[in-house]
Amino acid sequence: MNPQDWSWLLGIPVLVPFAGAALTLLLGRRHTAQRIVSLFALGIVLVTAVLLIRLSLHGPITLDVGEWSAPVGITLVADRLSALMLLVSVFVTLCVLVYSFTQDLAESQRLPVAVFQPTFLILCAGVFNAFLTGDLFNLYVGFEILLVASFGLITLGSTRDRIRSGIVYVVVSVVSSAVFLIALALVYAATGTVNMAQLALRLPEIDPGAAQLIQVMLLVAFGVKAAVFPLHAWLPDSYPTAPAPVTAVFAGLLTKVGVYAIIRTQTILFSNTGLNPALQAAGLVTMVVGILGAVAQDDIKRLLSFTLISHIGFMLWGVGTGTTDGLAAAIFYTVHHIIVQTALFLVSGLMERVGGTTSLVRLGSLFKAWPLLGALFLVPALNLAGVPPMSGFLGKTGLIRASIAAGGPLAWTMIAGGLATSLLTLYALLRAFSMAFWQPAAEQPSSGQLGKPDVPLTMTGATEALIVASLLITFLAGPFYRYAWLAAIELRSSTAPYVVAVLPDAERGTGRSHTGEPEPSASPTPTVQPPLPNPRGSIAPSATIASGTSPSPAGGRATAGPVTVSPAAGGSEDGNG
Numbered sequence: 001m002n003p004q005d006w007s008w009l010l011g012i013p014v015l016v017p018f019a020g021a022a023l024t025l026l027l028g029r030r031h032t033a034q035r036i037v038s039l040f041a042l043g044i045v046l047v048t049a050v051l052l053i054r055l056s057l058h059g060p061i062t063l064d065v066g067e068w069s070a071p072v073g074i075t076l077v078a079d080r081l082s083a084l085m086l087l088v089s090v091f092v093t094l095c096v097l098v099y100s101f102t103q104d105l106a107e108s109q110r111l112p113v114a115v116f117q118p119t120f121l122i123l124c125a126g127v128f129n130a131f132l133t134g135d136l137f138n139l140y141v142g143f144e145i146l147l148v149a150s151f152g153l154i155t156l157g158s159t160r161d162r163i164r165s166g167i168v169y170v171v172v173s174v175v176s177s178a179v180f181l182i183a184l185a186l187v188y189a190a191t192g193t194v195n196m197a198q199l200a201l202r203l204p205e206i207d208p209g210a211a212q213l214i215q216v217m218l219l220v221a222f223g224v225k226a227a228v229f230p231l232h233a234w235l236p237d238s239y240p241t242a243p244a245p246v247t248a249v250f251a252g253l254l255t256k257v258g259v260y261a262i263i264r265t266q267t268i269l270f271s272n273t274g275l276n277p278a279l280q281a282a283g284l285v286t287m288v289v290g291i292l293g294a295v296a297q298d299d300i301k302r303l304l305s306f307t308l309i310s311h312i313g314f315m316l317w318g319v320g321t322g323t324t325d326g327l328a329a330a331i332f333y334t335v336h337h338i339i340v341q342t343a344l345f346l347v348s349g350l351m352e353r354v355g356g357t358t359s360l361v362r363l364g365s366l367f368k369a370w371p372l373l374g375a376l377f378l379v380p381a382l383n384l385a386g387v388p389p390m391s392g393f394l395g396k397t398g399l400i401r402a403s404i405a406a407g408g409p410l411a412w413t414m415i416a417g418g419l420a421t422s423l424l425t426l427y428a429l430l431r432a433f434s435m436a437f438w439q440p441a442a443e444q445p446s447s448g449q450l451g452k453p454d455v456p457l458t459m460t461g462a463t464e465a466l467i468v469a470s471l472l473i474t475f476l477a478g479p480f481y482r483y484a485w486l487a488a489i490e491l492r493s494s495t496a497p498y499v500v501a502v503l504p505d506a507e508r509g510t511g512r513s514h515t516g517e518p519e520p521s522a523s524p525t526p527t528v529q530p531p532l533p534n535p536r537g538s539i540a541p542s543a544t545i546a547s548g549t550s551p552s553p554a555g556g557r558a559t560a561g562p563v564t565v566s567p568a569a570g571g572s573e574d575g576n577g
Helices: 003-027 031-056 080-107 113-132 136-154 160-191 196-205 208-226 235-241 244-269 276-295 300-320 324-355 371-385 391-406 409-438 457-475 477-492 497-502
Strands: 061-064 075-078
Touching: 003 031, 003 061, 003 075, 003 113, 031 061, 031 075, 031 080, 031 113, 061 497, 075 080, 075 113, 075 497, 080 113, 080 244, 080 324, 080 457, 080 477, 113 136, 113 244, 136 160, 136 244, 160 196, 160 208, 160 235, 196 208, 196 244, 196 497, 208 244, 235 244, 235 300, 244 300, 244 324, 244 477, 276 300, 276 409, 300 324, 300 391, 300 409, 324 371, 324 391, 324 457, 324 477, 371 391, 371 409, 371 457, 391 409, 391 457, 391 477, 457 477, 477 497
Parallel strands: none
Antiparallel strands: 061 075
């Protein structure tokens, strides 16, 4: 079976949510029908994501939108990284959607419930498009879809606080989008293309100063999206005011789209960079500032918002190492954090439902009211703090080992900062647990039945599904880490399987659609077998990539060759021999 024959699957994650959004709008206030359509749409995307994971094991697969070849046309690409991010994101959005089925009824009579479903699906389409696109301008379009949908979600109910936070969110997002658009203009002026695969070939040929300016501007634009210090100040004031499902999906996915964009551009476009130390330094400051802000909070949603900012720093740490070990750890930690952080925000919604508030000063005796809620909070909290043997601990261990292998004062500083942040995270979350679950309640809540929790099964079920998924990553850490490792190798490979898949002829730019005949000029299939590491005590397995191109009957489209895993006895820590 040729994986490229299934390339049409790449259109489903974008088209189906849009179609579902249109249909839910037509259904108006038929809430049950809306929910069925939304579930069906995301269910289709979930099945598609599983298939793309399987297909991506044989190399990146591509889809030329409108049958126009890259770089003239827009190309959707599913490699190991994008397929993994798609699978995790659709699973999280599906859980949040189920959670929201009854949450929206508890918000307010003024809440426009009929608008939530289509807006949520549009948000999903933007997220999925951002993960699958192989074009910088289409990535910008994905961000704008996110902005429009998230503004609608963050202002649901039109309360004063939500309108205020929505305005702040939109202003900051528009500024970052403007920076991104200016960077795109510079990219096109300097290289004549915005296709990422072709940029990987042309950016090394332009003036180094211009290339570095483009890199800095892209990092600034993505840094705002990812809430990297000092571009993070908007997040704690924006997220906590939204309903729990909205806050959860924002915290779990929207910032990770920015992290994904950083990973993609830093590896594909700027592999030879001198900004890695600055990226690590930004990660260190983000970790420390974020967790210090969390320690000072007495509201559970604001506390979790600051921990969200803090742990973005761990992902930057991995990317900034510039090694395969560090990148694999960053990918693994990103997946872990998406699930755990979303679960914690959903738990905060349950706490508000039972206790009537999110203030830790007013909350109390929740453990007496509902012991299960204490367990639902404690498990992801310990996971986020990195308590052994949970997935958070494994991801941080990978980062530490990558820094030890890299060596130098900065590496040891990052290790010290990471350990201190983990300890402070544990302190902040255990303090919140003690105040919310053990201390006597300051007052009887005005809403919610303390001691008689009336929580719908959909809310608890969705939260439990995310917690089980986080534990599954822990129990199956070996296969998950191996997948992250191979994804990192694929991104850092000198043969660039991503580029080979999108541009099989390296400089194809005619924009011709598939002719049904193989191109006679297709290059012979190269085989690359770099010596890959299995260092003493390394978490990640070694691997050997055989990457090449083979012309397909459909217009010469080539696909990267298969990836095989085999034991290796030695090698360097960065995976490049």
